[in-house]
Amino acid sequence: MKVIFPDGSEKNYNEPITPGQIAKEISEGLYRNAVGAIVNDELWDLERPIDFDCRLKIITKKDKESPEFYRHTMAHIMAQAVMRIYGEDNVRLGIGPTIENGFYYDFEILNGTINESDLENIEKEMKKIIKENLQIERFELSKEEAIKFMKEKGQIYKVELIEEIEDEKVSFYKQGEFIDLCRGPHLPRTGLIKHFKLLSVSGAYWRGSEKNPMLQRIYGTAFATKDELEEYLKMIEEAKKRDHRKLGPKLGLFFINTDVAAGMPIFLPKGSIILNELMQFSRGLHKQYGYLEVMTPLVMNVKLWHQSGHWDHYKENMYFTEKENVEYAIKPMNCPGHILIYKNSVVSYRDLPIRMFEFGKVHRYERSGVLHGLLRVRAFTQDDAHIFCRQDQIEEEVTSVVRLIDELYKPFGFTYRATLSTMPEDHMGDEETWDKATEALRKVLEDIGLDFDVAEGEGAFYGPKVDFHVRDSLGREWQCATIQLDFQMPERFDLTYVDKNGKEVRPVMIHTAKYGSLERFFGILIEHFAGAFPLWISPVQVIILPVSDKYVEYAEKIFNTLTQNGLRVQVDKRNETLGYKIREAQINKIPYMIIVGEKEEMEKTISVRNREGKEFKGISIENFIDELKKEIKERRY
RNA sequence: GCCAACGUAGCUCAACCGGUAGAGCGGCGCAUUCGUAAUGCGUAGGUUGAGGGUUCGAGUCCCUCCGUUGGCUCCA
Numbered sequence: 001m002k003v004i005f006p007d008g009s010e011k012n013y014n015e016p017i018t019p020g021q022i023a024k025e026i027s028e029g030l031y032r033n034a035v036g037a038i039v040n041d042e043l044w045d046l047e048r049p050i051d052f053d054c055r056l057k058i059i060t061k062k063d064k065e066s067p068e069f070y071r072h073t074m075a076h077i078m079a080q081a082v083m084r085i086y087g088e089d090n091v092r093l094g095i096g097p098t099i100e101n102g103f104y105y106d107f108e109i110l111n112g113t114i115n116e117s118d119l120e121n122i123e124k125e126m127k128k129i130i131k132e133n134l135q136i137e138r139f140e141l142s143k144e145e146a147i148k149f150m151k152e153k154g155q156i157y158k159v160e161l162i163e164e165i166e167d168e169k170v171s172f173y174k175q176g177e178f179i180d181l182c183r184g185p186h187l188p189r190t191g192l193i194k195h196f197k198l199l200s201v202s203g204a205y206w207r208g209s210e211k212n213p214m215l216q217r218i219y220g221t222a223f224a225t226k227d228e229l230e231e232y233l234k235m236i237e238e239a240k241k242r243d244h245r246k247l248g249p250k251l252g253l254f255f256i257n258t259d260v261a262a263g264m265p266i267f268l269p270k271g272s273i274i275l276n277e278l279m280q281f282s283r284g285l286h287k288q289y290g291y292l293e294v295m296t297p298l299v300m301n302v303k304l305w306h307q308s309g310h311w312d313h314y315k316e317n318m319y320f321t322e323k324e325n326v327e328y329a330i331k332p333m334n335c336p337g338h339i340l341i342y343k344n345s346v347v348s349y350r351d352l353p354i355r356m357f358e359f360g361k362v363h364r365y366e367r368s369g370v371l372h373g374l375l376r377v378r379a380f381t382q383d384d385a386h387i388f389c390r391q392d393q394i395e396e397e398v399t400s401v402v403r404l405i406d407e408l409y410k411p412f413g414f415t416y417r418a419t420l421s422t423m424p425e426d427h428m429g430d431e432e433t434w435d436k437a438t439e440a441l442r443k444v445l446e447d448i449g450l451d452f453d454v455a456e457g458e459g460a461f462y463g464p465k466v467d468f469h470v471r472d473s474l475g476r477e478w479q480c481a482t483i484q485l486d487f488q489m490p491e492r493f494d495l496t497y498v499d500k501n502g503k504e505v506r507p508v509m510i511h512t513a514k515y516g517s518l519e520r521f522f523g524i525l526i527e528h529f530a531g532a533f534p535l536w537i538s539p540v541q542v543i544i545l546p547v548s549d550k551y552v553e554y555a556e557k558i559f560n561t562l563t564q565n566g567l568r569v570q571v572d573k574r575n576e577t578l579g580y581k582i583r584e585a586q587i588n589k590i591p592y593m594i595i596v597g598e599k600e601e602m603e604k605t606i607s608v609r610n611r612e613g614k615e616f617k618g619i620s621i622e623n624f625i626d627e628l629k630k631e632i633k634e635r636r637y
Numbered sequence: 638g639c640c641a642a643c644g645u646a647g648c649u650c651a652a653c654c655g656g657u658a659g660a661g662c663g664g665c666g667c668a669u670u671c672g673u674a675a676u677g678c679g680u681a682g683g684u685u686g687a688g689g690g691u692u693c694g695a696g697u698c699c700c701u702c703c704g705u706u707g708g709c710u711c712c713a
Contacts, residue, residue, distance in 0.1 A: 104708095113640085113641070114641085115641060115642065116641075116642060116707090117642090199707090200641095200707055200708075201640090201641060201642085201707080201708085202640070202641065202707055202708030202709070203639060203640025203641065203707095203708065203709060204640080204708065204709045205639075205640090205709055205710075208709065208710065209709095209710085210638075210639070210709080210710065214639060214640050214709075215640090215709095216640070216641080217640090217708070217709080219707090219708080245705095245706095249648095250648085258703090258704055258705075259686095259703085259704075262704080317711085317712090362713090364712085364713090366711080366712085367638055367639095367710085367711085368638075368704085369638065369639075369708090369709085369710095370638095370709095370710080370711075370712090371705095372706095375713090376712085376713090377713090380713065382713065384713095479712085479713070480713075481713095482713075513713065515713090516713040517713040518713095519713085520713055521713090545673090547670085547671065547672055547673095548670040548671050548672095549670060549671095550670070550671095575669085575670080575671095576671090576675090576676085577669095577670090577671055577672095577675080577676060578671065578672055578673065579671090579672085579673070579674065579675065579676090580674085580675055580676080581673095581674095582672095582673050582674055582675095583673095583674035583675055584674085584675085585674090586674055587674080593673080595672070595673065597671090597672060598672090599672085607672085607673080609673060613673085613674085615673065
């Protein structure tokens with residue numbers, strides 16, 4: 001049989017051969033570093049024989065596919081350790097896949113629970129298993145045999161999994177006394193991966209459904225090298241330090257009173273400044289792109305929500321209230337309000353597109369367990385827009401939205417990624433319309449040259465959508481902006497416009513939010529900048545620190561000048577040492593400190609220290625103001 | 638909602654086997670009048686998340702509830 005290598009070269013073999021043997025042939029070094037192979041696009045164990053013509057690539061620890069191998073194996077090592085500790089008969093295995101940055105395994109422990117303090121013990125046992133350097137062997141059973149085998153072991157979840165596998169044969173992996181149903185791939189021996197850490201335990205429903213029993217999930221991470229592991233753990237530490245739930249209250253931006261308003265953040269003056277700057281920026285861009293700002297009521301008759309379909313599809317997430325025997329709903333979305341505005345007048349084809357936007361405060365009930373600082377709340381503000389347009393305008397409109405989003409994200413230094421979500425199983429409208437809409441979205445993304453993934457079947461029930469995921473300074477991704485095509489609402493509300501021929505035609509609705517939720521975006525910004533915001537959104541842009549009481553008067557003069565120039569300034573008049581005031585300003589991440597003492601007062605200058613610690617002495621106030629104005633105008637970060 | 642852990646001063650944390658709550662920072666007061674990340678001294682601050690139980694005695698043990706954290710589900 002013939003084996004083709006990535007560089008195009010070929011080699012013939014008469015007997016079945018393993019990728020490992022081939023690697024060894026090429027070089028000892030390659031073999032030592034190999035974790036597995038890719039055979040005809042399939043991840044393949046290093047010691048699994050090949051007996052057919054194929055393309056082959058040896059995967060070493062450096063290849064991006066390698067985590068699939070060693071993290072999978074790590075999950076098995078963990079399961080083996082858990083079984084050794086709790087007893088094979090007391091542990092039922094769920095699933096144990098690899099995930100981004102790590103792996104997990106779900107267990108049911110029949111006679112107890114696993115808690116965080118047990119992790120150390122499990123890690124210890126895992127290290128033992130690694131040291132034992134057990135051979136990992138793959139073998140296949142027929143479905144029948146496999147079910148019988150797992151039934152005997154009492155592994156009811158595995159039996160369930162096997163029953164659903166379509167192939168006649170299923171693969172197993174064996175390392176020492178541990179045998180598990182698994183598609184693979186795996187390392188050849190347990191000793192080949194050492195750098196791991198167990199991170200947390202949590203509950204997880206079997207197959208993600210609340211109707212099923214809850215299993216215990218252990219999360220862990222593993223990397224090819226010690227450095228990579230340490231870097232990742234450091235990143236987690238850094239993320240903890242930047243946690244907006246800590247930084248926000250500390251910097252006086254917001255707090256959440258969980259007692260009276262769980263999930264509904266209260267914004268302090270400084271936080272409100274930032275939100276207002278964000279809104280102003282977004283508002284300006286929307287205006288530039290031809291949107292009209294509107295405002296709609298928070299509380300509206302439930303009738304409206306019956307018509308919109310929210311009553312049927314979204315009731316569980318809504319708040320209700322009642323007066324004079326009339327039931328009202330607090331709005332969870334802004335679209336019905338905007339539709340009322342559309343219907344308020346007769347629309348001609350010449351009027352389209354109509355672009356409406358609103359900083360709409362919406363309330364959505366979320367179960368208490370899912371609330372998370374500003375990132376997951378019950379009350380939030382969307383920079384929500386709806387475009388009503390003709391079918392033939394979809395492409396142009398979507399393009400313009402994508403441009404707007406790009407401009408909006410630019411001054412934060414985010415890179416982002418788009419996903420195109422296609423028709424879900426449960427959908428409304430005919431497939432042809434769906435295809436057309438989906439293709440329109442795809443074409444726009446391609447024309448603009450934006451990288452995107454396709455999420456099959458992930459669209460909203462009324463139309464396909466494009467979501468934007470921003471990547472923050474720690475490499476984490478957050479879903480923010482969204483563009484959704486909707487053919488359903490115009491139908492339900494009988495929206496029309498009059499075309500060239502005087503006929504009534506159905507418009508298309510495009511739902512779009514750019515920041516998504518202002519609260520969430522704010523939370524992301526806090527973590528992205530670790531509280532050191534760009535000048536243009538900093539609540540306090542400059543703090544003036546007189547060296548002692550004697551120079552307060554001069555400080556106040558400067559304060560007045562800066563304030564008159566539209567800067568947000570404070571004077572620290574407290575009777576404290578300069579070092580103390582600098583330290584405090586530094587902790588508060590204030591972009592610029594102005595230090596004034598005898599020298600400055602005499603020379604009519606200022607000394608400036610930025611939050612990076614750089615000092616500039618003998619600066620003229622005018623120059624300083626000009627520089628700051630420029631920095632603000634350019635929205636530098 | 639479910640699983641697990643946690644809840645002590647504004648913040649960070651301490652208090653042994655159950656013996657009657659303590660420190661730093663911050664606040665306030667006084668002194669100091671200061672040159673680029675913490676001046677010194679003094680002082681106030683607590684129904685130990687809430688309620689119930691066991692006990693001579695509960696921050697500590699048990700139960701219920703509330704909340705937080707990490708997840709599951711859903712989503713901006």
